[in-house]
Amino acid sequence: MRPFQYDRARTLTDAVQITQGEDAMAIAGGTNLLDLMKLQVETPGKLADINRVGLGEIADTDGGGLRIGALATNTATAVHPRVRADYPVLSRAILAGATQQLRNKATTGGNLCQRTRCYYFMNIDQPCNKREPGSGCGALDGIAKLHAVLGASGECIATYPGDMAVALSALDASVEITGSDGMERTIPVRDFHCLPGDTPWRDNVLEPGEIITAVTLPAPVGGTQLYRKVRERSSYAFALVSVAAIVEMQDGVFTRADLSFGGLAHKPWHDPRIAQALVGNAPSAQLFDRAADILLEEAQGHGENDFKIPLARRTLHAVLEQASENAA
Amino acid sequence: MSVHFKQDEPDTSNRLDDMKQGVIGAPLPRVEGMAKVTGTAPYAAEYPVENCAEGVLVTSTITRGEVTRIDKDSVLSMPGVIAVIDDERLITRPAQGTANEAPQQKPKSVSYWGQPIALVVAETFEQARDAAKHLKVEYREDEGAPLSPDAVEPEEQEGETVHQGDLAHAMAQAAHSVDVTFTTKGHSSAAMEPHAAIAQWDGECLTVHASLQMLNYNITELADAVGLAESKVRLISRFVGGGFGSKLGISEDVVSASLAAMQLGRPVRVVLSRQQVLQCIMRRSETTQRFRLAADENGRLTGFGHEALVSNLPGESFAEPVLQSSHFLYAGQNRELMLKLARIHRMTAGSVRAPGEAVGMPALEGAMDVLARKIGIDPVELRLRNIPEDNPEEGLPFSSHKLAECLRQGAEAFGWDPGPRKPRHTREGEWWVGTGMASAARVHNVGEARARVTLKADGTALVETDMTDIGTGTYTILAQIAGEMLGLDPDKVLVELGDTRHPRGSGSGGSWGAASTGSAVYVACTALREELARRAGIAEDELDLSNGRTQTGQTLTDLLGGKDMAREGHYEPGDIAADFTASGFGAFFAQVRVNRFTGETRVDRMLGAFGFGRVLNHKTARSQCIGGITWSIGAALTEALEFDPRDGHLVNCDLAEYHVPVNRDVPDLEVLMVEERDPAASPIQAKGIGELGMCGGAAAIGNAIFDASGARIFDYPMTPDRVLATMPVD
Ligand SMILES: Cc1cc2nc3c(=O)[nH]c(=O)nc-3n(C[C@H](O)[C@H](O)[C@H](O)COP(=O)(O)OP(=O)(O)OC[C@H]3O[C@@H](n4cnc5c(N)ncnc54)[C@H](O)[C@@H]3O)c2cc1C
Numbered sequence A: 001m002r003p004f005q006y007d008r009a010r011t012l013t014d015a016v017q018i019t020q021g022e023d024a025m026a027i028a029g030g031t032n033l034l035d036l037m038k039l040q041v042e043t044p045g046k047l048a049d050i051n052r053v054g055l056g057e058i059a060d061t062d063g064g065g066l067r068i069g070a071l072a073t074n075t076a077t078a079v080h081p082r083v084r085a086d087y088p089v090l091s092r093a094i095l096a097g098a099t100q101q102l103r104n105k106a107t108t109g110g111n112l113c114q115r116t117r118c119y120y121f122m123n124i125d126q127p128c129n130k131r132e133p134g135s136g137c138g139a140l141d142g143i144a145k146l147h148a149v150l151g152a153s154g155e156c157i158a159t160y161p162g163d164m165a166v167a168l169s170a171l172d173a174s175v176e177i178t179g180s181d182g183m184e185r186t187i188p189v190r191d192f193h194c195l196p197g198d199t200p201w202r203d204n205v206l207e208p209g210e211i212i213t214a215v216t217l218p219a220p221v222g223g224t225q226l227y228r229k230v231r232e233r234s235s236y237a238f239a240l241v242s243v244a245a246i247v248e249m250q251d252g253v254f255t256r257a258d259l260s261f262g263g264l265a266h267k268p269w270h271d272p273r274i275a276q277a278l279v280g281n282a283p284s285a286q287l288f289d290r291a292a293d294i295l296l297e298e299a300q301g302h303g304e305n306d307f308k309i310p311l312a313r314r315t316l317h318a319v320l321e322q323a324s325e326n327a328a
Numbered sequence B: 001m002s003v004h005f006k007q008d009e010p011d012t013s014n015r016l017d018d019m020k021q022g023v024i025g026a027p028l029p030r031v032e033g034m035a036k037v038t039g040t041a042p043y044a045a046e047y048p049v050e051n052c053a054e055g056v057l058v059t060s061t062i063t064r065g066e067v068t069r070i071d072k073d074s075v076l077s078m079p080g081v082i083a084v085i086d087d088e089r090l091i092t093r094p095a096q097g098t099a100n101e102a103p104q105q106k107p108k109s110v111s112y113w114g115q116p117i118a119l120v121v122a123e124t125f126e127q128a129r130d131a132a133k134h135l136k137v138e139y140r141e142d143e144g145a146p147l148s149p150d151a152v153e154p155e156e157q158e159g160e161t162v163h164q165g166d167l168a169h170a171m172a173q174a175a176h177s178v179d180v181t182f183t184t185k186g187h188s189s190a191a192m193e194p195h196a197a198i199a200q201w202d203g204e205c206l207t208v209h210a211s212l213q214m215l216n217y218n219i220t221e222l223a224d225a226v227g228l229a230e231s232k233v234r235l236i237s238r239f240v241g242g243g244f245g246s247k248l249g250i251s252e253d254v255v256s257a258s259l260a261a262m263q264l265g266r267p268v269r270v271v272l273s274r275q276q277v278l279q280c281i282m283r284r285s286e287t288t289q290r291f292r293l294a295a296d297e298n299g300r301l302t303g304f305g306h307e308a309l310v311s312n313l314p315g316e317s318f319a320e321p322v323l324q325s326s327h328f329l330y331a332g333q334n335r336e337l338m339l340k341l342a343r344i345h346r347m348t349a350g351s352v353r354a355p356g357e358a359v360g361m362p363a364l365e366g367a368m369d370v371l372a373r374k375i376g377i378d379p380v381e382l383r384l385r386n387i388p389e390d391n392p393e394e395g396l397p398f399s400s401h402k403l404a405e406c407l408r409q410g411a412e413a414f415g416w417d418p419g420p421r422k423p424r425h426t427r428e429g430e431w432w433v434g435t436g437m438a439s440a441a442r443v444h445n446v447g448e449a450r451a452r453v454t455l456k457a458d459g460t461a462l463v464e465t466d467m468t469d470i471g472t473g474t475y476t477i478l479a480q481i482a483g484e485m486l487g488l489d490p491d492k493v494l495v496e497l498g499d500t501r502h503p504r505g506s507g508s509g510g511s512w513g514a515a516s517t518g519s520a521v522y523v524a525c526t527a528l529r530e531e532l533a534r535r536a537g538i539a540e541d542e543l544d545l546s547n548g549r550t551q552t553g554q555t556l557t558d559l560l561g562g563k564d565m566a567r568e569g570h571y572e573p574g575d576i577a578a579d580f581t582a583s584g585f586g587a588f589f590a591q592v593r594v595n596r597f598t599g600e601t602r603v604d605r606m607l608g609a610f611g612f613g614r615v616l617n618h619k620t621a622r623s624q625c626i627g628g629i630t631w632s633i634g635a636a637l638t639e640a641l642e643f644d645p646r647d648g649h650l651v652n653c654d655l656a657e658y659h660v661p662v663n664r665d666v667p668d669l670e671v672l673m674v675e676e677r678d679p680a681a682s683p684i685q686a687k688g689i690g691e692l693g694m695c696g697g698a699a700a701i702g703n704a705i706f707d708a709s710g711a712r713i714f715d716y717p718m719t720p721d722r723v724l725a726t727m728p729v730d
């Protein structure tokens, strides 16, 4: 761990100001950042503790939606009565992640910004383009079981490891961001994370000095909401593949099928063509296969993670079968 | 006064059963339990030591070669940095269990990625860690180090080889035969407490608080490493947060802290990071195991073949002893057994939780299941038909043998369905449900041990030995043994462990601690009883002691007459080991469900039935079994070390990515103890318990996966990707 300066921000303006500099970072729950600092994967010179900025609130929005403050803990969000009643997929996704202790500390903003679990990224004595641009990608010809099969590049094949954001993507939530100049902007969660391309060091669209203030959920849509996470052990493991699904049916056909996928790419994966293929059709194995074909059209494995391609197909089947049974 | 007892003959007198206190076997809670759960039991790194400097190990970033330069100046001016220790005596690997000498030293010679090469010492831990990452090191790399077991010509471990009869002929003639190859991935001990040491040097004597399993060997290893006489070294390990083999020998933290303290003249603490614990302590070798089983039409084995390939670093003597129980578990007059060792440059391979059987038995029991299916008989029955009368290789009799009872009683308690049936017989929603079973076997070991028992003038007792309690219940069972023998409530027996100032115990490892050090306590107590009997005027074998009194009402305090009375018991295994084959036996039964879409496996319920000699404490014994079965679940489903194919480094080096089972993976586990008295096992008729619970259990799960889903998988762990690749599509 490098020596660093620690400042506790009292207001959002404070926070934005402190995180101005090149090597300044915000710290929320610290469950990801502190680990990475100990490993010297992250070496901020300055930390802005944003826990007391007053961004922990979860409140109704005028449009009937819900605004979840960036500092609301994962536990608080998962057990919030409105989340449980109106956005159960979010509650389920959060509870499928990490452990109770971690969720008690983890926050909305921190969860969105959590970094990849790629082994080579976490080991500073190994090459990694994300950590050290130009050093090469250790995973590419190495151990890549966790890695991406969609949207990867020759520079980086890492996955975004989180669960919560996969549900937020299915729900089409938005991220509220305040910039260094006090400017606010709102980005759909679906556009918040980046693909690695030739800028693998960029996880998301946040500019230096920008702070996430909240995530807003649109007015509830109802439907059957499922979160399915496939993992090696039944708790405390990152997803091999996960699916967040919001499904509605009428008269035996799908009228809504908002699906997002975790574990497959550098971001929660959402492909609007899947809903287009499903809506208006009656559930069948052939239909589910067609949806999977669309999802996996450009999927590419890297040896060790080849299995994610059939696994994603089969998990999609399982989820659609269960959702259509529940919705019918 | 020291009393020596060497067991050369079976002891059928079962003296402990004649005692009157009635505490042996009682399910007493662990005496140190409250201290542990309230955080008041100090672990190695937690002793308050004034003026303690902090050391962090620097590890190599090449696989094989030489350190040509360590630029100490690159860190000496950093805040708080005191020194860079690159002493030639630093060890580069942990010592193997019972090595009794220093392991490989000369840290400038690198033989694996992540090998310790120096220690940075600073005022604070954070300063030391930062400096350790900044230290500039230059290497001359020796390219092309072999990293995978199939990259080299392996060495045959000749002592393991058996050629008996003609296996090829037996296979050709067999009514039923199987020829299958299993693989298992490497494992890590994954003890909760990291390896840690605080060393203090007073100019003459070295005192080290460390987290170690076998102080009786560790003191010699440390003295040898740093070049001191043993009499100038003291090791203290009162509480150990799990070892599972990884703390059998001294480790890099202990020696580096010691050398730093000696060089700097102030106390130094070294705590390994979790990544370092995984990367530079011990791995269990991966294995490849081929089985050839030949059976007649009745399912009686006529041939038995087990050939295994394991790996280790050059210069290490340890070869994962996967054949250990294969030598005697099943009959078959035509036998071929062979163990080969590949020399590769991954980290040190050594003892990890039940070395040998932990991976040998799951493979063997998987092969037996394949055979049972082929013959079409109940897998329980197949095992029963093949229990040999005597050791099928050496002809030695078994000291005791409870496999048949464990199989029968276990099957009954579990509600085992003897079949016949085809896989994929039951589906509940998305889940295929099935059951599987396997035998358990783990050789019984004992070692020389000493313990001093003092009857205090006030009628309490004190037991002292340098034996360790690694979380298993040693404090408690030693108090029970002494209490039973001396007629004292265990509350009145104080047990002091984990300090080399005490007589040498056996150390904790290979599940031998209870039987070995327990026997030393027994021997000491027998001598005390003789003196008490003499004073009481009663023959020793007629002396009844309970609650501090003889049967005639004389109190211990009276008999002691205001003076302490001490005896040191010295137990030695003796020639008996050459006369018998001694092993713990058991049987596992599991019900699992396999998801038809995702290939995820969950264990619904599991039962283990075990025969392992006298049960000294039903609670701690049961806990040991539950722990063992839990590791079986890990071995079956999740635990796997992954090594980089280019530099051999261990990639999944934390507990988020090295998957030991979590609570939710472990259902209610049922344990059935089939009590026995093994007259040859030890003077207290106890055998090893801890490891048996993971010697075969993974196969009960693997065989249940086949029964449930139809996926016959030959590779452990059976992760969803492997199940999916093998499961018939529905
Ligand atoms: C062992 C382990 C297992 C885990 N398993 C899972 C799992 O199964 N599923 C899962 O989804 N997650 C899992 N996690 C990850 C966990 O969810 C994240 O660590 C947590 O959500 C991060 O939140 P935090 O508040 O602690 O973030 P911090 O660690 O404080 O910060 C993380 C990053 O976010 C930035 N940041 C924080 N808040 C803001 C903000 N408001 N604006 C801008 N930037 C911000 C920080 O600068 C930092 O870069 C696991 C973590 C661990 C350690």
Ligand code: SF4
Pocket (backbone or CB within 6 Å): A116, A118, A119, A120, A121, A127, A128, A129, A130, A131, A136, A137, A138, A139, A140, A155, A156, A157, A158, A200
């Ligand atoms: S996959 Fe990405 S994060 Fe992993 S080593 Fe390659 S560049 Fe780094």
